[in-house]
Amino acid sequence: MTDTCAITDYEDYGSFGVLWKTVSEDCNLACDYCYYSTCGGKPGPRINRIDSAILNTFIQEYMEMSKGSASFAWQGGEPLLAGLDFFEEVVTLQAAYAPAHTAISNALQTNGTLITDKWAALFRKYQFLIGISVDGPSDIHDERRVDSRGQGSFDRVMKGIDCLRRHQVDFNILTVLHRGNIKKAKELIEFYEREEFAYVQFIPCMDFRSQEIGMAGSYDITPEEYGQFLCEAFDYWYNDGQPRTSIRFFDNMLSVCTGREAELCVHRSGCSTMLVLEQNGDAYPCDFYIHDDWKLGNVAKDSLNELLLHPARMSFLGMKKTLPAACQNCEYKPLCNGGCPRNRKWADDLSVSDPDYFCSSYKRIYAYADERMKTLGASLRRQLFTENVQRNFKGRLPGRNDPCPCGSSRKFKNCCADITVS
Numbered sequence: 001m002t003d004t005c006a007i008t009d010y011e012d013y014g015s016f017g018v019l020w021k022t023v024s025e026d027c028n029l030a031c032d033y034c035y036y037s038t039c040g041g042k043p044g045p046r047i048n049r050i051d052s053a054i055l056n057t058f059i060q061e062y063m064e065m066s067k068g069s070a071s072f073a074w075q076g077g078e079p080l081l082a083g084l085d086f087f088e089e090v091v092t093l094q095a096a097y098a099p100a101h102t103a104i105s106n107a108l109q110t111n112g113t114l115i116t117d118k119w120a121a122l123f124r125k126y127q128f129l130i131g132i133s134v135d136g137p138s139d140i141h142d143e144r145r146v147d148s149r150g151q152g153s154f155d156r157v158m159k160g161i162d163c164l165r166r167h168q169v170d171f172n173i174l175t176v177l178h179r180g181n182i183k184k185a186k187e188l189i190e191f192y193e194r195e196e197f198a199y200v201q202f203i204p205c206m207d208f209r210s211q212e213i214g215m216a217g218s219y220d221i222t223p224e225e226y227g228q229f230l231c232e233a234f235d236y237w238y239n240d241g242q243p244r245t246s247i248r249f250f251d252n253m254l255s256v257c258t259g260r261e262a263e264l265c266v267h268r269s270g271c272s273t274m275l276v277l278e279q280n281g282d283a284y285p286c287d288f289y290i291h292d293d294w295k296l297g298n299v300a301k302d303s304l305n306e307l308l309l310h311p312a313r314m315s316f317l318g319m320k321k322t323l324p325a326a327c328q329n330c331e332y333k334p335l336c337n338g339g340c341p342r343n344r345k346w347a348d349d350l351s352v353s354d355p356d357y358f359c360s361s362y363k364r365i366y367a368y369a370d371e372r373m374k375t376l377g378a379s380l381r382r383q384l385f386t387e388n389v390q391r392n393f394k395g396r397l398p399g400r401n402d403p404c405p406c407g408s409s410r411k412f413k414n415c416c417a418d419i420t421v422s
């Protein structure tokens with residue numbers, strides 16, 4: 001069995017967020033690669049949305065445990081099928097139960113086709129951050145993101161995005177990488193720039209076989225294809241040292257090059273502590289571990305403390321740190337941290353695993369981007385350092401043991417002490 005974390009109370013683990021599958025697998029689209037929804041784009045007349053009593057119980061208990069911040073992510077199926085009244089209820093409960101001065105954040109991942117001005121007004125009012133799934137320009141997107149009649153959804157998605165823009169809602173773009181766009185890095189980046197999409201992230205398309213939890217995740221694209229895609233995308237993203245579009249994978253690399261930790265769980269030293277809930281309240285440690293073997297309980301019956309301290313969650317949190325020998329000695333470990341445990345093939349007792357399925361993709365992009373990332377990182381660090389010295393230290397250098405002004409969380413003497421302030 002893998003090492004388990006020595007946590008005896010949730011207090012030891014700090015704050016945690018929640019990702020909730022708002023309407024179970026109900027969805028108005030029938031994307032051909034989706035392995036979650038089986039309703040074929042035709043949800044029944046009664047949407048399986050989260051029950052009000054469970055919502056109330058959970059939000060009350062979660063808010064009592066929140067320590068100044070509460071973070072909710074709403075996913076589907078298609079979460080907008082829950083209706084405006086559902087999200088009005090959510091924000092009302094959040095406000096009713098939140099201790100004073102709690103920062104509440106709501107993120108929502110949607111296919112974008114149901115967004116209207118009313119939805120956008122609600123998102124703006126309550127400052128939801130919206131993720132929209134777009135796989136590229138219409139010819140690429142419409143191949144696979146279709147409705148129950150097989151018709152592409154691109155035009156409806158773009159109308160939804162127009163609503164968000166009219167109401168100044170913050171949004172980002174999520175592109176699933178599959179065999180239809182994996183060789184089209186240039187086309188994708190040009191599309192994002194043309195549409196002025198400022199924030200983009202890629203997710204490799206998982207294969208239906210990935211529902212078998214005992215297997216390593218399997219994908220619609222090969223590690224070679226993913227590595228090649230990332231290198232080509234990097235060339236466009238880099239743009240002579242002046243990136244115009246924020247691409248999450250590269251932003252994470254840049255963070256590490258400026259002395260910070262990556263923000264993506266895949267490349268952090270530990271897995272996300274987020275609790276993942278099915279629509280009926282069943283709880284799991286990660287979206288990729290929704291399986292009976294990893295079920296922690298149900299928020300309607302079990303206390304949050306019981307769910308957070310469940311042995312399966314402890315075991316899960318230990319997996320990421322149980323790195324294969326290849327990762328422990330890898331020159332790219334600070335950037336990669338071994339990737340995602342779901343992408344490793346594990347021994348039955350979880351004591352040992354192969355490296356991440358995309359290991360060779362990561363090695364390839366890290367080597368390819370190395371020099372330019374380091375140059376960009378050094379220049380960004382210098383810029384942040386100079387700005388913060390002027391702003392926070394009135395132009396004088398901080399003490400050697402002060403936090404470094406570049407924001408790396410390291411002491412000044414161990415970080416930018418060699419930088420001369422202009």
Ligand code: SF4
Pocket residue numbers: 265266267270271272286287288320339340341342
């Ligand atoms: S298993 Fe993978 S996706 Fe899940 S939290 Fe860990 S790194 Fe992230």
Ligand code: SF4
Pocket residue numbers: 326327328330331332333336337338339355356358359360362363
């Ligand atoms: S690049 Fe490969 S070997 Fe290196 S840390 Fe990542 S998964 Fe492990």
